[in-house]
Amino acid sequence: MLRKLFRKWRESRNASLQLDAILAAADPEAPLAERNGWLIELGFWIRRDGGLGADTDSQEPGTDRRHPEHVRLRYLLQVLERHPDWAGRFALTVRSLVRENDPTGLFCDTGVALHPGFVSEMVGRLQNRFLPPPPNRSDMAGLFALVFVGDEDAEWVEAIDDGLLARLARVLQAGSAGGEAAGMAHYRDALGQTLATSIAVLVSQVRATGLSQAIRSRLAGRVEETPFFRLDEAIQALREEGLRHDDNSFGHRLNYFRALLDGCHAAIRQVYEDLEENGVSVEVVFQIERMKVQLSRIELLLAAWVEPRRPGMHAHLVAELIRSTQARRSISHLAGTSFAQLARKVVERSAETGEHYITRDRKEYAELVRAAAGGGLVSVATVYLKFLIYGLHLDKFSEGLLASLNYAGSFLAIHFAHFTLATKQPAMTGPALAHRLDGAGRPEGREIFVDDTIAMIRSNAAAIVGNLAVVFPVALGIQWLAHKLLGANLITPAKAIATIESFSILGPTPLYAAFTGVLLWLSSLIAGWADNWFALHRVHDVMAYNRRLQYVLGARGATRLADFWKRNLSGIAANVSLGLLLGLGPEILSFFGPHMEVRHVTLSTGSVGAAIGVLGLDALRMPSLWLAVAGIALMGMLNVAVSFALAFNMALRSRNLRRVDRAELSAAVRRRILKHPLSLVIPPRAAGPETAAGGREA
Structure with a gap:
């Protein structure tokens, strides 16, 4: 009995229902947990091992043999195009999931450290390895992490060609009010609004980290001169209501915002130079690495928002989100990025x-x-x-x-x-x-x-x-x-x-x-x-200028004592x-x-x-x-x-x-x-x- 249960448990890792059972179960009126579970099951079917039959493969001359997931995705679209009733329920169910699951967390939090410190983030990742997010919450980030669990998911998603994406978009607009064109326009507007909001949220997080004492104290100049201080004003100007992407004003504001992002990267390099010279703090490195991920995410979302019609842009966006999600599952990746600078400093000493x-x-x-x-x-x-x-x-x-x-x-x-x-x-x-x-x-x-x-x-x-x-x-x-x-x-x-x-x-x-x-x-x-540690906390200066040490040993004596400890x-x-x-x-x-x-x-x-x-x-x-x-x-x-x-x-x-x-x-x-x-x-x-x-x- 136990052996049978254990065997079924191992098989459940890659097992999935048949496609006809999955499509028949599509129900846009079902509770959110059931619909999220339905999409998770569909993801397992697309990633499932094994072929679909020689006749099915031969019907698609453009099939990429390197990615069997493309074969299954094309087969799914074939079935939906031949069965309009299934296609209608399929499209309504997917659109309901997009509508009812908050996408801001997906764009802002996926792959980004959620905790303020290294230890708390490591504990959180350990917990997440054994406790995946529940599927009954209206959280697109959690649903995304449950759907894309395969090691090769990012590669096959990014390799999807524009023709296959266009077919998928037509299927998803089946039964939409006002027709396919109106549905696609509504989708682009909603996605653009979500991307702009997510960029604003990420900007506020980067600004808070960049203006924190740990980072601010390692930057030259006054606070208002740092690029972090001006980021929020720049993104609000870019999101001004009624401002069109083809306006000259939008282009100027976009260039200014991107220049500020470049300034943030330069400020990060300046912080790293300070750490190299004056000692490395794991917590500061953790904050900097998290801010680098957030800046990269801003640039990724900005490109998708400004150039939504660029070929392969959406597939690239999803693939990068998958890579970030899988990197955040890794404890070794967290330790490597946080301790690499300290290890190098110790090694150099x-x-x-x-x-x-x-x-x-x-x-x-x-x-x-x-x-x-x-x-x-x-x-x-x-x-x-x-x-x-x-x-x-x-x-x-x-x-x-x-x-x-x-x-x-x-x-x-x-x-x-x-x-x-x-x-x-x-x-x-x-x-x-x-x-x-x-x-x-x-x-x-x-x-x-x-x-x-x-x-x-x-x-x-x-x-x-x-x-x-x-x-x-x-x-x-x-x-x-x-x-x-x-x-x-x-x-x-x-x-x-x-x-x-x-x-x-x-x-x-x-x-x-x-x-x-x-x-x-x-x-x-x-x-x-x-x-x-001695260099990071400036212990030499603390000792050399300590009032009581100078009173007991004199100014020169306190300096000699500080020099002794620095040498030895x-x-x-x-x-x-x-x-x-x-x-x-x-x-x-x-x-x-x-x-x-x-x-x-x-x-x-x-x-x-x-x-x-x-x-x-x-x-x-x-x-x-x-x-x-x-x-x-x-x-x-x-x-x-x-x-x-x-x-x-x-x-x-x-x-x-x-x-x-x-x-x-x-x-x-x-x-x-x-x-x-x-x-x-x-x-x-x-x-x-x-x-x-x-x-x-x-």
Whole structure:
């Protein structure tokens, strides 16, 4: 029984009644819900899979085989032309639906975000995915959304030729008072009035958004000088009663109104430029994107109102409304348009930082190695503090919190000492490398991309080697000195063996290492978001001109404090968030889902050094040690590869660069490596003028 019901439920998605049953059910006197349901059923029949028979198809030599819906529409018109009684009821029913369903919502709201903010609009779209509009309301927009539910509806509607549209118009005027010509004239007048009213409604919405504080504060000049302020007056002049479209006055007013629309688009670009410079707000971007849709809708309706007899105009109008309706059903489309600007801003901040991590000559290379050695030295203290924390055998949350403080303190020390932690680099260098793809379509741009790719690989490898070359011997040496001078081990032999075994390549180490790469990437996103927040809210100016700060620190002191946070907020946010993610992230995730641990190549290498210091040379005969060595090698690759891949992919998406010929770029990189293999290890003596970069920061 349940299987039968489930099968019928699946079939109901595309099932429909036969055409004769649908035409027989046409009743202009039926309740509105029944007539709306009748039109919905007709739409499903037109979109229904399967042919109508070879004889029917052959009767229409002009049939477009690419759109089977046209075949069914022609067949419908054939049947109606041969059965005047059906045609009369059909026309009366359709005209009653057009008359009783409010069309303003269709023209103004279809495909336009209805809620004032991003969150409320997302919740509304989620709700609409499970709760379609009811068919018993006099709302043309809701009926439109229920009729056109197919993915290809916009294409076949726009492809309808003028001859088929003319036949459909004649059928729909069957039985109209005063004859077909009078009916068509009445239809054009009513449609023109509705279009003009809808344009006026959209203008009021655009004007309200454009004059809101969020938009107005980002525009230059006085309020009355903005095009948004004058839009309402212009559309009212265009809709003046008795003004004909062929009058010269109408043409002048139309040109003025269109110039104001162009001014609105220019103002939107100005707002985007302000966002690029001073920080991105998702809510402002949402408002701007909604206003862009409304402006496009105004231009679409304006063309249909001013040029109603242009060939294909009505089919194009309906097709665009269908596309807008289907785009508004998409949550991913909403998130993409609202977050794209923020993602690009975050990526650009990461790319700016990533430039400092790419070394292009031997001087920069030597500085990076020294900075990486310093980072390895600080990591030794982190390793032994971690052993101390987990040796206390506290509850999981307390352990995670103390580990987070340990990691965050270590990373901040590395940052302010201008040292480098190798695994932080890939999440930053990925966006920097993606920016080079802007010119990768040209030979010189491709050459720059290859140069930076080789430099990025070389720099990341050097930083990892610099970290590991210090953290391993120093961690081992500290344990050796503790044993020689104090006669004590900093960790127990059992803990040392367990530590080595936990890094085995045969265990979950690869999974944990990939998970750590994700956390490294997330910290770069948090850093970019913090930098954007600082710029968006003008925190630098707030601090520099704060009355109480100036009283305590003086004007110069307040400015220096603001400058400090401007320079270091991104780095502080990245390091503190990375510490919290590495310490508390696995504990929180393990509480809700699968057990996870952190596997960071630098810290893990230091842990192995400390363990060997406890176990002595006997550790070299342990198979588990060499499995751990292999695990750490794979760990370093996964830490780097995962964080780099995520950052690089996000950069590609934020800049719409996914169509770049990746195969050609990969081949160019391979050719360079085969031709100059030592370039992966030894940098050139001097950087080229076109790729010279600034200083480096941790």
